[in-house]
Amino acid sequence: MTGIAEIVNRNNFSSEELVKLLSAKGADRQILLEKAHQVKVLKAGKKIYLRGLIEFSNICSKDCLYCGIRSSNSNIARYSLTDDEILDACRFAFENRFGSVALQSGEINTKAFVNRVDNLLKKIKQLSNNTLGITLSCGEQSPETYRRWFESGAHRYLLRIEASNRELYYKIHPNTSKHSFERRVEALGFLKDAGYQVGTGVMIGLPFQTLEDLAKDLLFFKALDIDMCGMGPYVEHEHTPLYAFRNLLMPKQERFRLSLNMIAALRLLMPGINIVAATALQTLDPHGREKAATVGANVIMPNLTPLKYRKEYMLYEDKPFLDEDSGHSLSCLESRLKDFGCEIGFGEWGDSKHFFARKKS
Protein backbone atom coordinates (compact mmCIF):
# COMPACT_ATOMS: atom_id res chain seq x y z
CA MET A 1 0.00 0.00 0.00
CA THR A 2 1.34 3.43 -0.95
CA GLY A 3 1.70 5.80 2.02
CA ILE A 4 0.46 9.41 2.22
CA ALA A 5 4.02 10.81 2.16
CA GLU A 6 4.51 9.28 -1.28
CA ILE A 7 1.05 10.12 -2.67
CA VAL A 8 1.27 13.85 -1.85
CA ASN A 9 4.34 14.23 -4.06
CA ARG A 10 2.22 13.64 -7.16
CA ASN A 11 -0.53 15.60 -8.88
CA ASN A 12 -2.39 12.69 -10.39
CA PHE A 13 -4.41 10.38 -8.22
CA SER A 14 -6.78 7.49 -8.56
CA SER A 15 -10.13 7.72 -6.88
CA GLU A 16 -8.88 5.30 -4.16
CA GLU A 17 -5.85 7.49 -3.48
CA LEU A 18 -8.08 10.54 -3.18
CA VAL A 19 -10.27 8.71 -0.67
CA LYS A 20 -7.11 8.03 1.30
CA LEU A 21 -6.23 11.75 1.26
CA LEU A 22 -9.77 12.71 2.25
CA SER A 23 -9.78 10.33 5.20
CA ALA A 24 -6.26 11.24 6.38
CA LYS A 25 -6.02 11.79 10.15
CA GLY A 26 -3.30 12.66 12.67
CA ALA A 27 0.26 12.73 11.29
CA ASP A 28 -0.90 11.71 7.79
CA ARG A 29 -3.31 14.63 7.71
CA GLN A 30 -0.55 17.00 8.80
CA ILE A 31 1.59 15.80 5.88
CA LEU A 32 -1.29 16.45 3.46
CA LEU A 33 -2.10 19.92 4.79
CA GLU A 34 1.52 21.06 4.87
CA LYS A 35 2.20 19.81 1.37
CA ALA A 36 -0.92 21.59 0.05
CA HIS A 37 0.28 24.85 1.55
CA GLN A 38 3.72 24.45 -0.04
CA VAL A 39 2.16 23.70 -3.44
CA LYS A 40 -0.14 26.71 -3.16
CA VAL A 41 2.74 29.08 -2.41
CA LEU A 42 4.80 27.64 -5.25
CA LYS A 43 2.12 27.42 -7.94
CA ALA A 44 -0.56 29.98 -7.05
CA GLY A 45 1.51 32.41 -4.97
CA LYS A 46 1.55 33.47 -1.33
CA LYS A 47 -1.24 36.02 -1.40
CA ILE A 48 -4.93 35.80 -0.57
CA TYR A 49 -7.15 37.70 -3.00
CA LEU A 50 -10.44 39.39 -2.10
CA ARG A 51 -13.79 39.34 -3.88
CA GLY A 52 -16.24 41.68 -2.14
CA LEU A 53 -19.44 39.62 -2.06
CA ILE A 54 -22.72 41.39 -2.85
CA GLU A 55 -25.77 39.13 -2.39
CA PHE A 56 -27.90 41.42 -4.49
CA SER A 57 -31.16 39.45 -4.55
CA ASN A 58 -32.63 36.43 -2.76
CA ILE A 59 -35.43 36.01 -5.30
CA CYS A 60 -35.01 32.60 -6.89
CA SER A 61 -37.03 30.59 -9.37
CA LYS A 62 -35.50 27.31 -8.20
CA ASP A 63 -36.26 25.05 -5.29
CA CYS A 64 -33.00 23.26 -4.40
CA LEU A 65 -33.78 21.01 -1.44
CA TYR A 66 -30.88 22.27 0.72
CA CYS A 67 -31.08 26.04 0.23
CA GLY A 68 -32.64 28.52 2.66
CA ILE A 69 -33.65 30.93 -0.12
CA ARG A 70 -35.37 28.27 -2.27
CA SER A 71 -38.56 29.54 -3.83
CA SER A 72 -40.85 27.48 -1.56
CA ASN A 73 -39.45 28.96 1.65
CA SER A 74 -42.06 31.49 2.68
CA ASN A 75 -40.34 32.28 6.00
CA ILE A 76 -38.04 34.91 4.49
CA ALA A 77 -38.73 38.36 3.09
CA ARG A 78 -37.69 38.58 -0.55
CA TYR A 79 -35.48 41.53 -1.54
CA SER A 80 -33.54 42.98 -4.40
CA LEU A 81 -30.94 45.65 -3.69
CA THR A 82 -31.42 48.92 -5.56
CA ASP A 83 -28.85 49.81 -8.22
CA ASP A 84 -27.51 52.51 -5.89
CA GLU A 85 -27.05 50.04 -3.04
CA ILE A 86 -25.13 47.69 -5.33
CA LEU A 87 -22.99 50.48 -6.75
CA ASP A 88 -22.27 51.87 -3.25
CA ALA A 89 -21.00 48.44 -2.19
CA CYS A 90 -18.81 48.33 -5.32
CA ARG A 91 -17.49 51.81 -4.56
CA PHE A 92 -16.59 50.61 -1.06
CA ALA A 93 -14.71 47.67 -2.62
CA PHE A 94 -12.92 50.00 -5.04
CA GLU A 95 -11.95 52.53 -2.36
CA ASN A 96 -10.75 49.80 0.00
CA ARG A 97 -8.66 48.17 -2.75
CA PHE A 98 -10.47 44.83 -2.80
CA GLY A 99 -9.46 44.34 -6.44
CA SER A 100 -12.70 42.51 -7.31
CA VAL A 101 -16.35 42.12 -6.44
CA ALA A 102 -18.59 39.06 -6.74
CA LEU A 103 -22.28 39.56 -7.54
CA GLN A 104 -24.42 36.66 -6.34
CA SER A 105 -28.17 36.06 -6.46
CA GLY A 106 -30.93 33.54 -6.78
CA GLU A 107 -31.50 32.23 -10.29
CA ILE A 108 -33.77 34.43 -12.41
CA ASN A 109 -33.85 34.20 -16.20
CA THR A 110 -36.18 37.04 -17.15
CA LYS A 111 -35.21 39.62 -19.75
CA ALA A 112 -35.49 42.37 -17.13
CA PHE A 113 -33.02 40.56 -14.83
CA VAL A 114 -30.55 39.92 -17.65
CA ASN A 115 -30.69 43.57 -18.77
CA ARG A 116 -30.33 44.81 -15.23
CA VAL A 117 -27.19 42.77 -14.53
CA ASP A 118 -25.80 43.87 -17.88
CA ASN A 119 -26.32 47.55 -17.01
CA LEU A 120 -24.83 47.12 -13.57
CA LEU A 121 -21.70 45.51 -14.99
CA LYS A 122 -21.09 48.53 -17.21
CA LYS A 123 -21.66 50.93 -14.31
CA ILE A 124 -19.30 49.00 -12.00
CA LYS A 125 -16.59 49.21 -14.64
CA GLN A 126 -17.24 52.96 -15.03
CA LEU A 127 -17.16 53.81 -11.34
CA SER A 128 -13.84 51.99 -10.90
CA ASN A 129 -12.09 53.30 -14.04
CA ASN A 130 -12.26 49.76 -15.38
CA THR A 131 -10.17 48.46 -12.51
CA LEU A 132 -12.57 46.31 -10.42
CA GLY A 133 -12.60 42.67 -11.47
CA ILE A 134 -16.09 41.12 -11.50
CA THR A 135 -17.14 37.56 -10.66
CA LEU A 136 -20.76 36.58 -11.26
CA SER A 137 -22.73 33.81 -9.58
CA CYS A 138 -26.29 34.04 -10.89
CA GLY A 139 -26.96 30.44 -11.82
CA GLU A 140 -27.78 28.85 -15.17
CA GLN A 141 -28.35 31.25 -18.04
CA SER A 142 -28.42 30.99 -21.84
CA PRO A 143 -25.16 31.08 -23.85
CA GLU A 144 -26.23 34.51 -25.19
CA THR A 145 -26.70 35.90 -21.69
CA TYR A 146 -23.33 34.56 -20.56
CA ARG A 147 -21.67 36.13 -23.62
CA ARG A 148 -23.43 39.44 -23.12
CA TRP A 149 -22.39 39.69 -19.46
CA PHE A 150 -18.82 38.75 -20.38
CA GLU A 151 -18.69 41.51 -23.00
CA SER A 152 -20.04 43.98 -20.43
CA GLY A 153 -17.21 43.31 -17.99
CA ALA A 154 -17.69 40.11 -15.96
CA HIS A 155 -14.70 37.83 -16.37
CA ARG A 156 -15.18 35.08 -13.81
CA TYR A 157 -18.26 32.94 -13.12
CA LEU A 158 -18.99 30.57 -10.25
CA LEU A 159 -21.54 27.82 -10.87
CA ARG A 160 -21.29 24.94 -8.44
CA ILE A 161 -22.25 21.55 -9.80
CA GLU A 162 -23.24 20.85 -6.15
CA ALA A 163 -22.74 17.07 -6.60
CA SER A 164 -21.12 15.50 -9.66
CA ASN A 165 -22.76 12.14 -8.99
CA ARG A 166 -25.99 12.37 -10.98
CA GLU A 167 -27.90 10.17 -8.51
CA LEU A 168 -26.83 12.27 -5.56
CA TYR A 169 -27.67 15.43 -7.53
CA TYR A 170 -31.27 14.25 -7.82
CA LYS A 171 -31.44 13.42 -4.12
CA ILE A 172 -30.75 17.07 -3.31
CA HIS A 173 -32.77 18.68 -6.12
CA PRO A 174 -36.38 18.25 -7.16
CA ASN A 175 -36.68 16.08 -10.24
CA THR A 176 -38.05 18.78 -12.53
CA SER A 177 -36.83 20.29 -15.80
CA LYS A 178 -35.74 23.38 -13.84
CA HIS A 179 -33.25 21.26 -11.91
CA SER A 180 -31.50 19.24 -14.58
CA PHE A 181 -28.04 17.78 -13.93
CA GLU A 182 -27.31 17.73 -17.67
CA ARG A 183 -28.25 21.39 -18.05
CA ARG A 184 -25.96 22.35 -15.19
CA VAL A 185 -23.01 20.54 -16.79
CA GLU A 186 -23.88 22.08 -20.14
CA ALA A 187 -23.96 25.56 -18.59
CA LEU A 188 -20.37 25.09 -17.39
CA GLY A 189 -19.42 24.44 -21.04
CA PHE A 190 -21.27 27.58 -22.18
CA LEU A 191 -19.31 29.62 -19.63
CA LYS A 192 -16.02 28.29 -20.90
CA ASP A 193 -17.00 29.01 -24.51
CA ALA A 194 -17.94 32.58 -23.58
CA GLY A 195 -14.38 33.15 -22.29
CA TYR A 196 -14.85 33.24 -18.52
CA GLN A 197 -12.54 31.93 -15.87
CA VAL A 198 -14.90 29.16 -14.81
CA GLY A 199 -15.42 28.02 -11.25
CA THR A 200 -17.47 25.17 -9.91
CA GLY A 201 -17.70 23.27 -6.64
CA VAL A 202 -19.72 21.01 -4.40
CA MET A 203 -21.15 20.92 -0.91
CA ILE A 204 -19.20 18.69 1.45
CA GLY A 205 -20.89 16.46 4.02
CA LEU A 206 -24.30 16.19 2.34
CA PRO A 207 -26.67 13.47 3.49
CA PHE A 208 -26.22 10.33 1.29
CA GLN A 209 -22.75 11.51 0.13
CA THR A 210 -19.78 9.15 0.44
CA LEU A 211 -16.03 9.76 0.40
CA GLU A 212 -15.99 8.06 -3.01
CA ASP A 213 -18.48 10.68 -4.27
CA LEU A 214 -16.18 13.45 -3.05
CA ALA A 215 -13.12 11.82 -4.63
CA LYS A 216 -15.02 11.66 -7.90
CA ASP A 217 -16.07 15.31 -7.52
CA LEU A 218 -12.37 16.20 -7.47
CA LEU A 219 -11.73 14.09 -10.58
CA PHE A 220 -14.74 15.77 -12.22
CA PHE A 221 -13.13 19.20 -11.61
CA LYS A 222 -9.89 17.94 -13.15
CA ALA A 223 -11.67 16.45 -16.18
CA LEU A 224 -13.54 19.72 -16.70
CA ASP A 225 -10.24 21.60 -16.41
CA ILE A 226 -11.80 24.27 -14.19
CA ASP A 227 -10.01 27.50 -13.34
CA MET A 228 -11.51 28.13 -9.91
CA CYS A 229 -13.28 26.20 -7.20
CA GLY A 230 -15.68 27.30 -4.50
CA MET A 231 -16.62 24.34 -2.33
CA GLY A 232 -17.61 24.30 1.30
CA PRO A 233 -19.42 22.33 3.96
CA TYR A 234 -23.12 21.64 3.64
CA VAL A 235 -24.88 23.24 6.60
CA GLU A 236 -28.49 22.30 7.28
CA HIS A 237 -31.39 24.77 7.26
CA GLU A 238 -34.56 24.16 9.22
CA HIS A 239 -36.92 25.38 6.50
CA THR A 240 -35.69 23.07 3.75
CA PRO A 241 -36.71 19.49 2.83
CA LEU A 242 -33.16 18.15 3.31
CA TYR A 243 -33.38 19.03 7.01
CA ALA A 244 -35.42 15.84 7.46
CA PHE A 245 -32.19 13.88 6.87
CA ARG A 246 -30.07 15.72 9.44
CA ASN A 247 -29.67 12.49 11.43
CA LEU A 248 -27.52 11.20 8.53
CA LEU A 249 -25.02 14.07 8.81
CA MET A 250 -21.54 13.73 10.25
CA PRO A 251 -20.83 16.04 13.21
CA LYS A 252 -19.97 19.63 12.22
CA GLN A 253 -16.36 19.33 13.40
CA GLU A 254 -15.93 16.31 11.09
CA ARG A 255 -17.48 18.18 8.18
CA PHE A 256 -15.02 20.98 8.78
CA ARG A 257 -12.02 18.65 8.84
CA LEU A 258 -13.21 16.91 5.70
CA SER A 259 -13.67 20.27 3.95
CA LEU A 260 -10.05 21.20 4.70
CA ASN A 261 -8.87 17.81 3.42
CA MET A 262 -10.89 18.39 0.22
CA ILE A 263 -9.25 21.80 -0.30
CA ALA A 264 -5.79 20.37 0.32
CA ALA A 265 -6.35 17.40 -2.02
CA LEU A 266 -7.65 19.71 -4.77
CA ARG A 267 -4.64 21.99 -4.41
CA LEU A 268 -2.38 18.98 -5.07
CA LEU A 269 -4.53 17.81 -7.98
CA MET A 270 -4.87 21.25 -9.66
CA PRO A 271 -1.97 23.36 -8.37
CA GLY A 272 -2.58 26.60 -10.34
CA ILE A 273 -6.33 27.12 -9.86
CA ASN A 274 -7.96 29.62 -7.51
CA ILE A 275 -9.68 28.03 -4.51
CA VAL A 276 -12.16 29.95 -2.37
CA ALA A 277 -12.20 29.66 1.41
CA ALA A 278 -16.01 29.38 1.61
CA THR A 279 -17.96 31.46 4.12
CA ALA A 280 -19.72 28.30 5.38
CA LEU A 281 -16.37 27.17 6.85
CA GLN A 282 -16.67 30.04 9.32
CA THR A 283 -20.01 28.67 10.55
CA LEU A 284 -18.30 25.46 11.63
CA ASP A 285 -15.10 26.98 13.03
CA PRO A 286 -14.46 30.57 14.19
CA HIS A 287 -11.21 30.66 12.15
CA GLY A 288 -12.53 28.51 9.31
CA ARG A 289 -11.58 30.71 6.37
CA GLU A 290 -8.14 31.55 7.77
CA LYS A 291 -7.41 27.86 8.36
CA ALA A 292 -8.47 27.09 4.77
CA ALA A 293 -6.06 29.77 3.57
CA THR A 294 -3.18 27.85 5.15
CA VAL A 295 -4.04 24.54 3.48
CA GLY A 296 -4.54 25.56 -0.14
CA ALA A 297 -7.26 28.23 -0.49
CA ASN A 298 -6.21 31.60 -1.95
CA VAL A 299 -9.47 33.58 -2.30
CA ILE A 300 -11.75 35.03 0.39
CA MET A 301 -15.09 36.71 -0.25
CA PRO A 302 -15.82 39.25 2.52
CA ASN A 303 -19.51 40.11 2.67
CA LEU A 304 -20.38 43.62 1.43
CA THR A 305 -24.17 43.11 1.34
CA PRO A 306 -25.85 45.96 3.28
CA LEU A 307 -26.50 44.72 6.84
CA LYS A 308 -30.28 45.10 6.73
CA TYR A 309 -30.57 42.40 4.03
CA ARG A 310 -28.15 39.81 5.34
CA LYS A 311 -30.57 37.84 7.48
CA GLU A 312 -32.76 37.30 4.41
CA TYR A 313 -29.87 35.64 2.52
CA MET A 314 -29.70 32.85 5.06
CA LEU A 315 -28.69 29.87 2.91
CA TYR A 316 -28.05 27.74 6.00
CA GLU A 317 -28.35 28.05 9.79
CA ASP A 318 -25.88 30.22 11.73
CA LYS A 319 -24.59 31.94 8.59
CA PRO A 320 -21.84 34.27 9.88
CA PHE A 321 -21.32 38.07 9.62
CA LEU A 322 -25.00 39.00 10.02
CA ASP A 323 -24.16 42.12 12.01
CA GLU A 324 -20.54 42.93 11.22
CA ASP A 325 -20.15 45.99 9.02
CA SER A 326 -17.88 45.79 6.00
CA GLY A 327 -15.14 48.15 7.24
CA HIS A 328 -14.86 46.39 10.58
CA SER A 329 -14.81 42.91 9.05
CA LEU A 330 -12.06 43.89 6.61
CA SER A 331 -9.72 45.07 9.35
CA CYS A 332 -10.51 41.96 11.47
CA LEU A 333 -9.92 39.70 8.48
CA GLU A 334 -6.62 41.36 7.66
CA SER A 335 -5.28 41.02 11.19
CA ARG A 336 -6.55 37.42 11.56
CA LEU A 337 -4.96 36.44 8.25
CA LYS A 338 -1.70 38.01 9.42
CA ASP A 339 -1.85 35.83 12.56
CA PHE A 340 -2.06 32.84 10.23
CA GLY A 341 0.94 34.08 8.19
CA CYS A 342 -1.12 35.16 5.17
CA GLU A 343 -0.98 38.44 3.27
CA ILE A 344 -3.86 40.06 1.32
CA GLY A 345 -3.22 41.03 -2.33
CA PHE A 346 -4.85 44.46 -2.01
CA GLY A 347 -5.86 46.08 -5.30
CA GLU A 348 -5.03 42.97 -7.34
CA TRP A 349 -7.33 40.76 -9.38
CA GLY A 350 -5.46 37.61 -8.45
CA ASP A 351 -6.74 35.74 -11.49
CA SER A 352 -6.41 31.99 -11.85
CA LYS A 353 -2.93 31.10 -13.11
CA HIS A 354 -4.41 27.88 -14.43
CA PHE A 355 -6.71 29.92 -16.70
CA PHE A 356 -3.78 31.62 -18.45
CA ALA A 357 -1.93 28.31 -18.84
CA ARG A 358 -5.12 26.77 -20.29
CA LYS A 359 -5.52 29.66 -22.75
CA LYS A 360 -1.91 29.33 -23.92
CA SER A 361 -2.06 25.61 -24.60
Ligand code: SAM
Ligand atom coordinates in the same frame (compact mmCIF):
# COMPACT_ATOMS: atom_id res chain seq x y z
N1 SAM B 1 -28.35 30.70 -7.33
C1 SAM B 1 -27.03 30.55 -7.77
C2 SAM B 1 -26.65 29.08 -7.86
O1 SAM B 1 -27.30 28.27 -7.23
O2 SAM B 1 -25.66 28.79 -8.55
C3 SAM B 1 -26.01 31.27 -6.89
C4 SAM B 1 -26.41 31.52 -5.48
S1 SAM B 1 -26.51 30.05 -4.47
C5 SAM B 1 -27.18 30.67 -2.99
C6 SAM B 1 -24.77 29.83 -4.05
C7 SAM B 1 -24.41 28.54 -3.42
O3 SAM B 1 -24.92 28.45 -2.10
C8 SAM B 1 -24.91 27.29 -4.07
O4 SAM B 1 -24.12 26.93 -5.18
C9 SAM B 1 -24.87 26.26 -2.94
O5 SAM B 1 -23.77 25.38 -3.05
C10 SAM B 1 -24.71 27.13 -1.69
N2 SAM B 1 -25.66 26.70 -0.65
C11 SAM B 1 -27.00 26.77 -0.71
N3 SAM B 1 -27.53 26.18 0.38
C12 SAM B 1 -26.50 25.73 1.14
C13 SAM B 1 -26.40 25.03 2.38
N4 SAM B 1 -27.50 24.64 3.04
N5 SAM B 1 -25.17 24.73 2.85
C14 SAM B 1 -24.06 25.12 2.19
N6 SAM B 1 -24.09 25.78 1.02
C15 SAM B 1 -25.30 26.08 0.49
Ligand code: SF4
Ligand atom coordinates in the same frame (compact mmCIF):
# COMPACT_ATOMS: atom_id res chain seq x y z
FE1 SF4 C 1 -31.79 29.22 -5.88
FE2 SF4 C 1 -29.11 28.93 -5.98
FE3 SF4 C 1 -30.52 28.47 -3.69
FE4 SF4 C 1 -30.76 26.77 -5.73
S1 SF4 C 1 -28.86 27.21 -4.55
S2 SF4 C 1 -32.45 27.61 -4.50
S3 SF4 C 1 -30.62 28.16 -7.46
S4 SF4 C 1 -30.26 30.41 -4.74
